[in-house]
Structure formats: structure tokens, C-alpha cells
Amino acid sequence: MIVIGLTGSVGMGKTTTADMFARAGAPVYDADAEVRRLYAPGGAAVGPIEAAFPGVTLGGGVNRALLGDRVLGDPEALQRLNAIVWPLMGAARAAFFARAKEGGARFVVLDVPLLLETGGERNVNFVVVVSAPAEVQRARVLARPGMSKAKLDALLAAQMPDEEKRARADFVVDTSQGLARAQTQVDEILNVLRSRREAEQ
Numbered sequence: 001m002i003v004i005g006l007t008g009s010v011g012m013g014k015t016t017t018a019d020m021f022a023r024a025g026a027p028v029y030d031a032d033a034e035v036r037r038l039y040a041p042g043g044a045a046v047g048p049i050e051a052a053f054p055g056v057t058l059g060g061g062v063n064r065a066l067l068g069d070r071v072l073g074d075p076e077a078l079q080r081l082n083a084i085v086w087p088l089m090g091a092a093r094a095a096f097f098a099r100a101k102e103g104g105a106r107f108v109v110l111d112v113p114l115l116l117e118t119g120g121e122r123n124v125n126f127v128v129v130v131s132a133p134a135e136v137q138r139a140r141v142l143a144r145p146g147m148s149k150a151k152l153d154a155l156l157a158a159q160m161p162d163e164e165k166r167a168r169a170d171f172v173v174d175t176s177q178g179l180a181r182a183q184t185q186v187d188e189i190l191n192v193l194r195s196r197r198e199a200e201q
Contacts, residue, residue, distance in 0.1 A: 004110070009137065016179070044088050048084045096108070
């Protein structure tokens with residue numbers, strides 16, 4: 001089973017690209033979706049996060065905006081948060097792999113925003129970086145409700161520059177050319193990986 005690490009900076013179109021891999025038949029582990037489950041009322045991360053960052057929960061769940069205000073720009077706080085969340089995500093990821101293997105999947109995709117920042121590329125066979133020109137990225141993110149230039153700058157400061165991510169990628173999907181072109185790039189990546197796998201067998 002080939003493990004594809006899918007990553008990209010904020011606003012690059014990574015979620016849309018992950019959906020394209022899923023439509024092509026590759027099971028996708030969505031790290032952001034798992035975080036949302038952990039942060040939801042009753043989620044396993046709610047209690048530990050409230051203990052570490054008092055006042056960031058509302059209605060029984062973690063309020064991501066309040067939490068973001070506490071950790072953005074504070075590496076020590078972000079490290080404490082990761083120490084809570086990452087072990088919980090590891091268990092869910094292991095269960096995902098077990099289901100994919102049982103289902104006979106040829107490929108799986110780990111959709112992880114900070115894959116390269118956290119050294120996660122060591123756990124995948126290939127890295128796919130989703131990218132777009134900086135002006136396209138900024139326009140997309142600033143169009144989101146509640147987003148500001150200051151928040152965007154803080155988010156970008158916490159992420160590896162796009163140029164470096166592209167340099168470390170095995171494949172790059174450029175989402176600035178429209179959905180059809182992005183889907184073609186995804187299909188081409190899977191075809192290349194199928195060919196490599198068949199050549200190795």
C-alpha cells in the first residue's frame with residue numbers, strides 16, 4: 001500500500017485536492033477533520049486543552065478562534081497544544097490504516113497541513129504539495145469570514161514557505177489553473193505511482 005502525504009499552505013486548495021484523490025479511489029485521512037472531532041463537545045481533546053488553556057472552550061467544545069488567539073505566534077503554547085493533540089490523532093490514524101488495508105486499498109492519502117513542518121514526510125512514500133501563486137492564495141484566504149491580513153500573516157509565519165514545500169515535494173498540484181486541470185494532475189500522479197508499483201513487482 002502506497003502512502004501519499006498531501007500538504008500545502010493555507011488557501012492553496014488542499015481540501016479540494018484531497019477530495020479529488022478520494023474520488024479517484026484513494027482513501028483519505030483528513031487531519032483537520034480529526035481535529036474537529038477531537039475538539040467537538042465530548043471530544044477527547046476538550047478536557048486536556050481547557051486545562052492547558054483555560055477559557056478556550058464554549059458549549060462543551062473547543063472554540064478554535066479562542067484557541068488560535070492563544071497559540072498563534074507563541075511557539076511554546078503551540079508545542080503544548082501539539083503534545084495534547086498529536087497522540088490522540090495517532091490512534092485515529094492507526095485505525096484508518098487498518099481499515100484501508102482490510103479494504104485492499106492500493107493507495108492511501110494522509111491530508112496533513114503541517115506534514116513537512118513536523119517531519120511527517122518520514123512516514124509517507126511520496127509527498128504531494130498543493131500550491132498556487134501567492135496573490136491567488138492571499139485572495140482566497142482574505143475572502144474567508146473573519147479573516148484579516150494580520151491573521152493571515154500569522155498563519156503564514158507558522159508554516160513553511162510555499163517555495164520550500166515545492167522544493168521538497170515529489171509532486172506538485174497547481175490549483176490556480178481550474179478544477180479540471182487540478183483533477184488531471186491528480187490522475188497523472190496516481191498513474192505514475194501505479195506504473196512504479198507495477199515495475200517493482
